[in-house]
Amino acid sequence: MTSTTLPTAPTRSYKxxxxxxxxxxxxxxxxxxxxWVMLLLTIAIMIGMSAAYATALNRFYQRALETQAALEAGGPSPQVRPEYSFTVDQVLDMARSIGGVGMMFGSMLIASIAVVFIGAEYATRQIHSTMTAVPRRSSIYISKLLVLSVWSFLVGVISAVAGYFVAQPILDPGISEQLSVGTPTVLNWLGVGLYCLLMSWMGLGFGAILRNNAGGIVMVVVLMFISTIVFGLLAETANWVADFQPYLPINLGETMTTVGLPEDTDINNLEAGIWLGVWALVPALLGWFRFTFTDAKG
Amino acid sequence: MLEVRNLTKQYGNQAAVDGISFTVPDGRVTGFLGPNGAGKSTTMRLLLGLEKPTSGTALIDGKNYRSLPSPLTSVGALLDAKAMHPGRSGRAHLRSLAVTHGLPASRADEVIEMTGLTNVASKKVRGFSLGMGQRLGIAAALLGNPQNVILDEPVNGLDPEGVIWVRNLARHLASQGTSVLISSHLMSEMSQTADDLVVIGRGRILANSSMQDFLALANNDRVLVRTDERDDFARRLKERSVAFDAVETDGLLVQAPTRDIARLGVDAGVLLHEIIPQVATLEEVYMNMTRDEVEYQSGEFAGQPTPEIATGTPWGTTADKEN
Structure with a gap:
């Protein structure tokens, strides 16, 4: 700070x-x-989950083969708890969507990053610098949303693709030889990307509403996991609770990325995606409202 | 030019800023003074559009901050030190601001050099001292070479060299036609830097004038007189019913014009070896003005000596010690 002379002003006009x-x-x-650390962690978790799930699928596959053989021989089917009993076709569909099994956990990290991307601005008072440079707050919010959307979509897709291919050598050759990268698999990858994208909207929204890192993350967890548990506990009490259950965000996410839904399903992949979009859009819009129209105090 | 008109900002029932108006003209440094909680920072945040006024306007070159086409070149602001993410480097922070206006990355490096941060610019802000954070904040304020500069407590935490640098910077900017609004608690610093003063207390304007006029507000027609025959001279003053106070061992603070005192000395045959008109300091005037306006008043220490008027002479302080 010894010099008191300022270099000549930028002459061009900047806008x-x-x-x-x-x-x-x-x-x-x-x-x-x-x-960057969170990025690597997210991809590692999603790949790891795919690999672990591959070993589970191998067991399901064996049982499915045994069941099939027993039925063909006209004998009784082996005693297996119904939730672990799948047909060979079902196991194959599950294997087509193996890239996305870590999606629920990976997307939590993505949502956390989204919360912190805006919450930390308030915590560190960086928001004063940001809004002084850019007083048009919608521009800031939309920019943040776009950056997060592209990033989380790519992370989701890359993790799903990587998870799919890492799982291949682990899968029983009987399964993997019947798999090929076709439309259902690619749609599953895109679905995982979309799910991660929507989770980033939710995170950004709650971060902007609460202006607090921990609070925003807790809200996402409440909406995604706690609400699912609570509805599960109360499902017996009223019909509407049970009817509403498939429309909880985490169930919609499952439905959206499931390969081989039955034709007569209540909610198909696209509908699930749209409903999940509503779940994500509401906090994102409320966050935009709070961000844009209220005083910039942390 | 910054213009604040009838600006009011209420938080709940409390008015942080209550109907204030003032102007910061181009080419001048305006000092913004007031006790803690007086509303200085709130006013600055309102000017920068970070908060919405309850009523009134705060304009930058006649425009609302939010409708400026190029905020960074219109206003450069330092609101608080370290209004930046600790996990980012100083250079990245400046570039993230520069890029919003299409300013080249080299401009970030320029202001880094100007503020003497070249050696630390690529380090994370987390490790910065208060003074370094302050310099980075000033760098950000200068980024767009703005027409108006708002600095909230810029010398807070700066070393003496930095304090002088900020003073010179403010003077230099004003000489280039920039309007500068600067708040500080360092009165001596402010008296050397500012052309005009805006004093607020509890959200209201207490004074809005040039530095000279502000200092003239003080009741400064007192004169310090030193003489070896103090009692004699004091009697003479009493005879003419001139008000005075005894100070130290040989001094009198006399409330009369200098010339009259000297004349009285000659007439009485008393040797006056010092006749010094007392000039009030900014601090004194400010303290008098804001005494009743401070939001958070400090308690008095037990046995606190009543402050004596500084004589401005080295002998004064020596005499003080002898007491």
Missing amino acids: LSFFGTLRSEFLKFRTLATN
């Missing part, structure tokens, strides 16, 4: 732009080491 804001948010996202 605030949406593209600039988007670049700024991307720069802010990629210059935090935490985000």
Whole structure:
């Protein structure tokens, strides 16, 4: 600070732009080491889950073969608890969607990152710098949303693809030889990406509403897991509770990424995706409202 | 130019800022003074559009902050030190701001050099001291080479060299036609930096004038007189019913014009070896003005000596010690 002379002013006229804001948010996202660590962790968890699930599928496959053989021989089917009893076709469909089995856990990390991407701005008062440079708050919010959307979609798809291929050598040759990368598998990968994308919206929304890292993450967990448990416990008490259960976000996520849903299913993959989109859009919109129209105090 | 008109901001029932108006003209440094909780930072946040005023307006070059086409080149602001993510490097922080306006990355490096942060710019902000954070905040404020500069407590935590740098920077910016609004609790620093003063207390304007006019508010027609025959001279003053107080061992604070005192000395045949008109410091005027306005008043220490008027001479302090 010894020099008191200032270099000559930038002569060109500079203007605030949406593209600039988007670049700024991307720069802010990629210059935090935490985000890279979380990225690796997310991919590692999702690949690990796919690999672990492959061994479970091998057992299901063996049982399915035994059941099939017994039925063909006209004998009674072996005693297996019904939730572990699948047909060969069902096991094959599950194997087609093996890339996405870690989605529920991986997407929690993604949602956390999304919460922190906005919550930490308030916690560190970075938000003052951000909003001083860009007073058009919708631009900031939409930029954050776009950066997170692209990133979480890619992380979801990459993890699913990687998980799928890592699981192949672990799977029983009987299964893997019947698999090929076709439309159902690719749709499953895209579904996982979309699920991660929607979770990032939810995270960003709750982060913006609560302006608090822990609070935002807790809200996502409550909505995704706690609500599912509570509805599960109460399912017997009223019909509407049971009717509503398939529309809980985590169940919608399952439905959306399931390969080989029966034709006459209540909610098909696309419908599940749309309903899940509503679940994610509501917090994202409320967050946008709070972010844009209320004072920037942490 | 910054213009604040009838600005009011209420939090619940309490008005943090209550109908204040003032202008920060181009080419001048305006000091913004007030006790803690007086509403300085709130006013600055309102100017920057971070909060919405309950009523009134805060305008930047005649425009609302949020409708500025190019905020960074219109206003550079330092609101609080370390208003930045600790996990990012100083350079990344500045670039993230620069890129919003399409400013080149080299501009970030320029302000890093100006603020003397070249050696630490690639380190994470987490490890920065308060002073380094303050410098980075100033760097961010200068990024767009703005027409208006708002600095909230910029010298907080700076080393003496940094304090002088900020003073010179403010003067330099004003000489280039920039309007500068600067708040500080360092009165001596402010008296050397500011052209104009805005003083607020409990959300209201207490004074809004040039530095000179502000200092003239003080009742400063007192004169310090030193003489070896103090009692004699005191009697003479009493005869003419001139008010005075005894200070130290040989001094009198006399409430009369200098010339009259000197004349009286000659007439009485008393040798006056010091006749010094007392000039109030910014601090004194400020303390008098805000005494009743402070939100958080400090308790008095037991046995606290009543502060004596500084004489401005080295002998004064020596005499003090002898007491």
